[in-house]
Amino acid sequence: MLLDVKTVKDVKTPAASQPAPSGPGEDFDPERAERRRQAALTVVMPLLAVLVFGFIWEAYSKRAGVTLPGPVRTVTESWNYIAHPFFDNGANDKGLGWQLLYSLRRVGEGYALAAFFGVLLGILIGRVALAYKALDPIFQVLRTIPPLAWLPISLATFNQANPSAIFVIFITAIWPIIINTSVGVMRIPEDYQNVARVYQIGGLRYFFKILLPAAAPYIFTGLRISIGMAWLAIVAAEMLIGGVGIGFFIWDSWNSSRMADIVVSVIYVGLVGLLLDRIMAALAGLFGTRLD
Amino acid sequence: METQSLIERNEARFVHLENIHQMFGSGSSRYYALENVNLQIAKGEFVSLIGHSGCGKSTLLNIVAGLTAPSHGTVLVGEREVTRPGLDRAVVFQSHSLLPWLTVLENVRLAIDSKYPSKSRKERNEEAMRLVEMVHLTAHAHKKPGEISGGMKQRVGIARAFAADPDVLLLDEPFGALDALTRGSMQDELTQIWEKSRKTVIMITHDVDEAIFLSDRIMLMSNGPRARISEEVVVNIPRPRTREGMLENPAYAELRKKLVHTLISTGHARKAAA
Numbered sequence: 001m002l003l004d005v006k007t008v009k010d011v012k013t014p015a016a017s018q019p020a021p022s023g024p025g026e027d028f029d030p031e032r033a034e035r036r037r038q039a040a041l042t043v044v045m046p047l048l049a050v051l052v053f054g055f056i057w058e059a060y061s062k063r064a065g066v067t068l069p070g071p072v073r074t075v076t077e078s079w080n081y082i083a084h085p086f087f088d089n090g091a092n093d094k095g096l097g098w099q100l101l102y103s104l105r106r107v108g109e110g111y112a113l114a115a116f117f118g119v120l121l122g123i124l125i126g127r128v129a130l131a132y133k134a135l136d137p138i139f140q141v142l143r144t145i146p147p148l149a150w151l152p153i154s155l156a157t158f159n160q161a162n163p164s165a166i167f168v169i170f171i172t173a174i175w176p177i178i179i180n181t182s183v184g185v186m187r188i189p190e191d192y193q194n195v196a197r198v199y200q201i202g203g204l205r206y207f208f209k210i211l212l213p214a215a216a217p218y219i220f221t222g223l224r225i226s227i228g229m230a231w232l233a234i235v236a237a238e239m240l241i242g243g244v245g246i247g248f249f250i251w252d253s254w255n256s257s258r259m260a261d262i263v264v265s266v267i268y269v270g271l272v273g274l275l276l277d278r279i280m281a282a283l284a285g286l287f288g289t290r291l292d
Numbered sequence: 293m294e295t296q297s298l299i300e301r302n303e304a305r306f307v308h309l310e311n312i313h314q315m316f317g318s319g320s321s322r323y324y325a326l327e328n329v330n331l332q333i334a335k336g337e338f339v340s341l342i343g344h345s346g347c348g349k350s351t352l353l354n355i356v357a358g359l360t361a362p363s364h365g366t367v368l369v370g371e372r373e374v375t376r377p378g379l380d381r382a383v384v385f386q387s388h389s390l391l392p393w394l395t396v397l398e399n400v401r402l403a404i405d406s407k408y409p410s411k412s413r414k415e416r417n418e419e420a421m422r423l424v425e426m427v428h429l430t431a432h433a434h435k436k437p438g439e440i441s442g443g444m445k446q447r448v449g450i451a452r453a454f455a456a457d458p459d460v461l462l463l464d465e466p467f468g469a470l471d472a473l474t475r476g477s478m479q480d481e482l483t484q485i486w487e488k489s490r491k492t493v494i495m496i497t498h499d500v501d502e503a504i505f506l507s508d509r510i511m512l513m514s515n516g517p518r519a520r521i522s523e524e525v526v527v528n529i530p531r532p533r534t535r536e537g538m539l540e541n542p543a544y545a546e547l548r549k550k551l552v553h554t555l556i557s558t559g560h561a562r563k564a565a566a
Binding site for chain 2: 191192194195197198199200201205209210213
């Protein structure tokens with residue numbers, strides 16, 4: 001019923017502009033029917049596109065000399081992995097669910113560190129002009145370095161695979177957080193700063209009541225960009241460091257010529273990346289649009 | 293006798309502006325905004341500054357608030373020199389400037405928390421609620437600024453200013469962004485609140501009727517650059533005032549004519565200069 005009320009609101013005087021539709025009964029609402037059609041198309045069209053893509057892929061894989069398995073062969077060959085995501089035979093021989101969770105854990109650790117230090121550094125250079133002058137040029141150089149270029153340095157520093165991978169995630173994810181946070185802090189409206197000055201809102205109260213809420217939309221934009229970059233970097237980093245994780249699983253599959261497993265993994269990587277992005281978008285919506 | 297007259301003299305110039313000059317920028321882009329502004333306001337007096345937009349009224353108010361440091365001159369409030377903003381000079385901003393992520397009550401409580409840091413949380417909440425009640429927003433206390441009307445937002449701004457229990461209340465075109473009907477009822481409400489507290493008030497406005505209705509004295513400002521206080525008008529309409537009472541008072545028509553005439557002639561002077 002609630003939906004119906006909203007629909008009526010949206011109607012642009014249909015009676016005046018168009019003749020009443022003939023045919024399907026008295027209470028036929030053209031606006032509502034159109035919305036249903038659009039909703040159906042939103043579901044049907046992507047499925048159709050996937051189907052078409054699947055056919056082309058299948059056809060291509062059937063050609064002579066092509067090693068890439070088609071969709072049908074992919075599913076049959078790696079059915080073991082698809083059907084049992086959480087088996088554990090010890091060492092590296094784990095289901096795809098485990099592989100993804102190990103990767104997510106590394107990303108989670110590196111990303112949490114990046115979020116913490118990124119927001120702190122962003123606030124520092126956003127608030128202190130001298131700190132901005134000193135650090136901004138360094139950040140501008142460091143942020144253009146591709147994630148994997150850090151791996152040898154971090155391996156040399158930590159001497160261990162796992163902390164090195166976490167460091168690569170950290171160093172990849174931190175730049176958008178720093179930059180967006182500092183912009184958010186620098187752009188706190190003068191109105192709010194005057195309120196803080198007149199009504200003597202300083203120290204921690206300024207931090208929690210004014211600075212953080214005012215900069216929140218920018219901070220969450222930075223966090224959302226970063227989570228995508230972190231997920232991009234983890235697969236590459238894991239290919240090099242080995243152990244459990246979806247990145248090394250893909251590399252291991254390549255070395256054992258299990259192409260079907262690679263295809264399944266890659267699709268999973270994409271779906272997890274999408275999920276991470278959507279979670280951050282939802283969080284950004286929650287905290288970012290509190291401003292009017 | 294000696295001390296009595298000293299107190300009287302201090303009360304007569306509770307707010308004291310001396311030789312205020314204000315310049316912005318430097319070199320060829322330097323702008324001389326205010327030139328030699330002098331103003332004395334007695335304790336409990338309601339004074340309006342009126343002038344064309346861009347004449348430097350808000351700059352003058354910001355100087356009293358301590359938000360802008362004057363290029364030259366001193367401001368004293370109760371014998372103390374103004375060097376920075378403080379709770380003794382609460383501002384009601386033109387753009388309401390409420391924090392959109394806090395509720396009406398929380399916005400008012402910000403000022404209370406600064407004013408009475410040693411009081412208990414419960415006492416501070418009650419005080420905030422009392423001020424929200426004063427501006428008749430009890431039913432909206434837990435709404436965010438985005439959910440209430442422009443007039444209500446300005447009332448929250450007034451409640452926040454009174455929450456600081458300031459020596460001087462600074463109103464920067466508080467009703468400038470409101471429609472005429474809302475503005476009228478806001479003015480009525482402000483006089484009622486003011487009659488109870490008798491705070492010293494400096495109000496910026498460009499509305500002649502608003503200035504007459506609310507003020508004891510009206511200062512006319514000339515147009516910038518080099519704006520100054522060009523004329524002082526005393527409003528001899530007895531208090532408490534009502535809108536009908538004011539309209540029937542013969543002094544009102546005369547004051548209005550004088551103010552409008554002066555404003556129009558300074559407006560012409562500006563056009564001629566431009």
